[in-house]
Each structure stands twice: as C-alpha cells, then as structure tokens.
Amino acid sequence: xxxxxxxxxxxxxxxxxxxxxxxxxxxxxxxxxxxxxxxxxxxxxxxxxxxxxxxxxxxxxxxxxxxxxxxxxxxxxxxxxxxxxxxxxxxxxxxxxxxxxxxxxxxxxxxxxxxxxxxxxxxxxxxxxxxxxxxxxxxxxxxxxxxxxxxxxxxxxxxxxxxxxxxxxxxxxxxxxxxxxxxxxxxxxxxxxxxxxxxxxxxxxxxxxxxx
Amino acid sequence: xxxxxxxxxxxxxxxxxxxxxxxxxxxxxxxxxxxxxxxxxxxxxxxxxxxxxxxxxxxxxxxxxxxxxxxxxxxxxxxxxxxxxxxxxxxxxxxxxxxxxxxxxxxxxxxxxxxxxxxxxxxxxxxxxxxxxxxxxxxxxxxxxxxxxxxxxxxxxxxxxxxxxxxxxxxxxxxxxxxxxxxxxxxxxxxxxxxxxxxxxxxxxxxxxxxx
DNA sequence: GGCAAAAGTATACCTGGTGCAGAAATGCCC
DNA sequence: GGGCATTTCTGCACCAGGTATACTTTTGCC
Numbered sequence: 001x002x003x004x005x006x007x008x009x010x011x012x013x014x015x016x017x018x019x020x021x022x023x024x025x026x027x028x029x030x031x032x033x034x035x036x037x038x039x040x041x042x043x044x045x046x047x048x049x050x051x052x053x054x055x056x057x058x059x060x061x062x063x064x065x066x067x068x069x070x071x072x073x074x075x076x077x078x079x080x081x082x083x084x085x086x087x088x089x090x091x092x093x094x095x096x097x098x099x100x101x102x103x104x105x106x107x108x109x110x111x112x113x114x115x116x117x118x119x120x121x122x123x124x125x126x127x128x129x130x131x132x133x134x135x136x137x138x139x140x141x142x143x144x145x146x147x148x149x150x151x152x153x154x155x156x157x158x159x160x161x162x163x164x165x166x167x168x169x170x171x172x173x174x175x176x177x178x179x180x181x182x183x184x185x186x187x188x189x190x191x192x193x194x195x196x197x198x199x200x201x202x203x204x205x206x207x208x209x210x211x212x
Numbered sequence: 213x214x215x216x217x218x219x220x221x222x223x224x225x226x227x228x229x230x231x232x233x234x235x236x237x238x239x240x241x242x243x244x245x246x247x248x249x250x251x252x253x254x255x256x257x258x259x260x261x262x263x264x265x266x267x268x269x270x271x272x273x274x275x276x277x278x279x280x281x282x283x284x285x286x287x288x289x290x291x292x293x294x295x296x297x298x299x300x301x302x303x304x305x306x307x308x309x310x311x312x313x314x315x316x317x318x319x320x321x322x323x324x325x326x327x328x329x330x331x332x333x334x335x336x337x338x339x340x341x342x343x344x345x346x347x348x349x350x351x352x353x354x355x356x357x358x359x360x361x362x363x364x365x366x367x368x369x370x371x372x373x374x375x376x377x378x379x380x381x382x383x384x385x386x387x388x389x390x391x392x393x394x395x396x397x398x399x400x401x402x403x404x405x406x407x408x409x410x411x412x413x414x415x416x417x418x419x420x421x422x423x424x
Numbered sequence: 425g426g427c428a429a430a431a432g433t434a435t436a437c438c439t440g441g442t443g444c445a446g447a448a449a450t451g452c453c454c
Numbered sequence: 455g456g457g458c459a460t461t462t463c464t465g466c467a468c469c470a471g472g473t474a475t476a477c478t479t480t481t482g483c484c
Contacts, residue, residue, distance in 0.1 A: 012449090012450055012451075012461075012462085015449095015450090015462095016462085019462095040438085040439060040440085041439080041440065041441085042439080042440095050463085050464095051463065051464050051465070052440095052441090052464095052465095053441095053442085053443095053463075053464065053465080053466095054462080054463055054464075056440090056441065056442080057462080057463080060441095061440080061441080062439095062440065062441090089423075089424035091422055091423075091424050092424060132344045132347065132348065135344070135347040135348070135350075135351065136344065136347070138347075139347065158389060158410055158413070158414075159413070159417075161385055161389070162382055162385055162386075162413075162414050162417055163417070163422050165381035165382065165384070165385045166378045166381055166382060166417070166418075166422065167422075168381075169377035169378055169380075169381040170374055170377065170378060172377070173373055173374055173377045174374075177370060177373070198370055201370070201371070201374075202370075202374050205371075205374055205375070205378070205421070206378075206421060206422055207421045207422060207423065207424055208420070208421040209417070209418060209419045209420040209421035210303055210375050210378065210379075210418055210419060211301075211303075211419065212301035212303050212304060212419055224430075224431085224480085224481055224482070227431090227480090227481090228431085231431095231432095252469090252470060252471085253470080253471065253472085254470080254471095262432080262433095263432065263433050263434075264433095264471095264472090265432075265433065265434080265472095265473085266431080266432055266433075268471090268472065268473080269431080269432080272472095273471080273472080274470090274471065274472090
C-alpha cells in the first residue's frame with residue numbers, strides 16, 4: 001500500500017505501531033474536542049476503526065490513552081541526577097535542569113502557552129481520574145529519584161527518600177503554578193522572568209530550609 | 213424497637229446515622245475479610261440489608277466506604293498550624309504534633325501495630341484505587357496547609373505553598389516508612405526510638421535544608 | 425388521622441474492562 | 455506462488471461500578 005519507510009522492523013511491527021498511533025491520535029482528538037469524560041472508549045475505538053477489544057490490547061485503560069505520552073517524565077529527575085558530573089550536587093543538577101526546561105518552554109515546567117498545550121492541560125485538570133494518574137507519576141518520580149540519590153550520592157535510604165519527596169514536591173508545585181498562570185491568560189514570555197525567580201526561590205528553600 | 217439513646221436529633225436523623233454506620237461497618241468487615249477488590253458493592257449492600265441505590269446515596273463511591281473515616285485528617289495539619297501559640301513557628305507546631313502522634317501511637321503516623329490497623333493498612337495498600345484516594349488526601353492537606361501558612365504566618369502565597377508541599381511530603385514519607393516497618397513485623401514500641409530520631413532528622417532537613 | 429416531604433426500592437441502563445472462541449492477517453518455508 | 459503455524463483482531467457475552475426513572479414506604483407534623 002504505502003512506501004516502506006522504516007524497514008527495520010517487520011511489517012507486523014510497523015502495523016502495530018501505526019495502529020497504536022492511530023488509536024492514540026483518535027483519542028486525543030476526541031478528548032480535546034469534547035472532553036475526556038464525554039467520550040466513551042467505544043467512540044474512540046470506532047474513530048480509530050478498531051474494535052474495543054483491540055483498543056484495550058494496546059492501552060490498559062482509558063486514562064492511558066492520554067498519559068502514555070507523559071510516562072517517561074516519571075524517571076526524568078532520576079536520570080538527571082544519575083547523569084550529573086561527579087563534582088555537581090544532585091540539587092544543583094536538578095535546578096539546572098529545571099531552569100533549562102523553563103528557558104526551552106518545556107511543557108512539563110508549565111511555562112508553555114501554545115493553545116494545544118493549554119487545551120491538553122485543561123482537559124487533564126477537568127478529569128479527576130487523569131489528575132489521579134498524574135499524582136501516580138509523582139509517586140513514581142519520588143521512588144526513582146530516591147533510588148538515584150541513594151545509589152549515586154551515598155545517602156542513607158531514609159535521607160534519600162526525604163530529599164526526593166521534597167525535591168519532587170517543590171518542582172511539581174513550581175510547574176503547577178506556571179501552568180495555572182498560563183491557564184489564566186499570562187504569556188510564557190511574560191511569565192519567564194518571574195518563573196525563573198520563583199524557581200530560584202524554591203530551590204533556595206530546598207537547599208537552606210524553611211528556617212526556625 | 214430500641215431505646216432512645218440520643219434524642220437530640222429527630223428519629224429520621226438517627227435512623228440515617230444508624231444506616232450509614234451499618235453500611236460502613238458491613239463494608240469494612242467484608243473488605244478486611246476478603247479484600248477490597250474481591251467484594252462487590254452489591255454484596256456490601258446485601259450485608260447491610262440496604263439496596264444498592266441507597267448505599268450510593270450515603271457514599272458516593274466504593275472507595276468512600278473506606279476512606280470517609282480518614283477524611284478529617286485532610287485538614288489536620290492546617291488546624292495544628294492555625295491553633296499554634298502566637299510565638300511558635302508553624303514548623304515547630306507541626307513537629308510537636310507529629311512527635312505527640314508517635315508517642316500516642318496514632319495510626320496516622322504509621323507507628324501502630326494493632327492487628328486491625330495492620331490489616332486495614334494492608335487492605336488499602338493492596339487496592340490501587342484506595343492508594344490513589346490517599347494521594348488525593350495528600351493534595352488536600354497541601355492546599356489546606358498552604359492556606360493556613362499564608363493566612364497565619366504572613367507568607368507570600370508561593371512561599372506558603374512551597375513550604376506546605378515540603379512539610380506534607382516529609383511527614384507522609386515518615387509515616388509511610390513507619391507503616392512499612394510495622395507491616396514487615398517490627399513492633400511499635402521497638403520502633404519508637406528510631407521513629408523519633410527519623411522524625412527529628414526529617415524536620416531538621418525541612419528547617420535547615422538539604423545543603424549545597 | 426391524614427398528608428407532604430423525605431428516604432428507600434426495583435429495574436433498567438450506561439460505561440469501563442475482561443474472557444472466550446473463532447476469523448483474519450502475517451511470517452516463513454517450500 | 456501455496457500451505458501452515460503464530461500472532462493479531464474481532465464479535466459477543468459478561469461483570470462491576472454508578473446513575474436515571476418511576477414507584478412505594480416511612481417520617482414529621484398539624
């Protein structure tokens with residue numbers, strides 16, 4: 001039918017990837033247009049020209065149709081910590097990574113005002129089950145970061161875990177604040193200086209404590 | 213039928229409360245015995261001698277049958293902060309409250325090895341949807357604590373929020389660690405000194421930072 | 425006692441998700 | 455190209471959580 005683009009994997013594998021993409025695209029499109037809870041998986045399956053049973057062979061739940069694209073952010077912080085230079089502190093590495101994300105307008109920092117990103121954010125926030133999945137990612141990020149701190153910074157397990165949950169909590173809160181401001185109409189470029197200042201403030205709190 | 217125990221509220225209200233308790237008790241009993249996911253709401257309704265529709269009039273979801281008892285912990289930290297003496301710092305108030313919880317073996321600190329508590333903990337941890345609800349409580353606690361800090365400690369909103377998420381994250385991690393040790397067989401009394409030391413460590417990290 | 429409002433019930437239905445048996449497509453060897 | 459095992463897909467029946475509707479029972483109160 002079509003040209004052989006990526007001939008490395010057999011026809012079977014290519015078709016599977018195309019089917020997967022078709023299902024995901026149909027789902028995102030319908031969800032963005034009508035809202036996550038307003039669209040049934042049966043409608044998604046029909047739009048993707050696939051049976052409901054096949055849809056669930058590719059994605060274990062309705063929520064996964066949305067969040068599978070964000071799944072690798074779960075281990076992002078842990079990878080940053082593991083990949084840091086030997087002289088750098090974990091906290092400095094995470095801070096540098098977050099500041100880089102801000103300057104690149106990485107959607108995960110919340111500092112992105114593209115209409116598609118805004119619509120996706122609003123769609124997720126409107127669906128409690130999707131918010132719950134995001135919280136689940138947060139937990140996964142905590143676990144992964146704790147392991148990375150424990151293994152590469154020679155910290156006791158509890159200290160690593162306590163540090164990890166604080167770091168993840170602060171970064172998440174900073175991102176949420178940015179996203180909230182974008183949703184309220186601020187522009188990414190206009191918000192950028194404030195976002196940087198707030199990030200510096202947040203990481204300073206992490207480094208030097210809340211006081212007393 | 214039975215004696216009039218609490219005659220303050222009308223018969224209607226008393227009956228409602230009894231029905232509510234009957235449903236909740238039947239649910240907890242069945243869930244503890246067979247596991248949360250193994251018991252259907254229809255079975256709970258039957259055991260409570262109530263129709264399924266009535267059950268859902270009292271509890272909006274299956275998960276609420278379990279977590280409604282824990283709901284007021286959501287605002288516990290915020291209340292502690294608001295009720296502190298005018299000279300005390302919020303962090304000191306929270307630390308004192310947590311240490312008091314440890315010495316009282318408050319189940320929410322994780323430091324309680326009563327079989328019923330252990331079984332309940334295991335039951336919740338075995339059910340992903342219940343774990344997700346607990347995470348939701350965490351978010352609620354963060355919001356409430358952030359508001360309390362903002363209003364009573366004269367902190368900017370972002371600072372209050374960043375402090376709140378750190379405090380909640382640390383306290384939650386400490387509690388989870390204790391609960392995990394209880395589940396692994398440690399006794400509450402044996403664990404108590406270590407739990408206190410770990411709590412001191414966690415709150416010291418909050419007060420003085422992770423360093424660098 | 426009688427009546428309006430509240431609470432409870434039975435039933436049918438919708439949606440997410442799974443089990444099962446069979447049809448269709450694919451890879452591969454001839 | 456023709457067969458054949460394996461994988462994939464499909465239709466269908468089914469389960470559980472939850473809701474809408476329309477109806478009956480119970481309660482509060484005059």
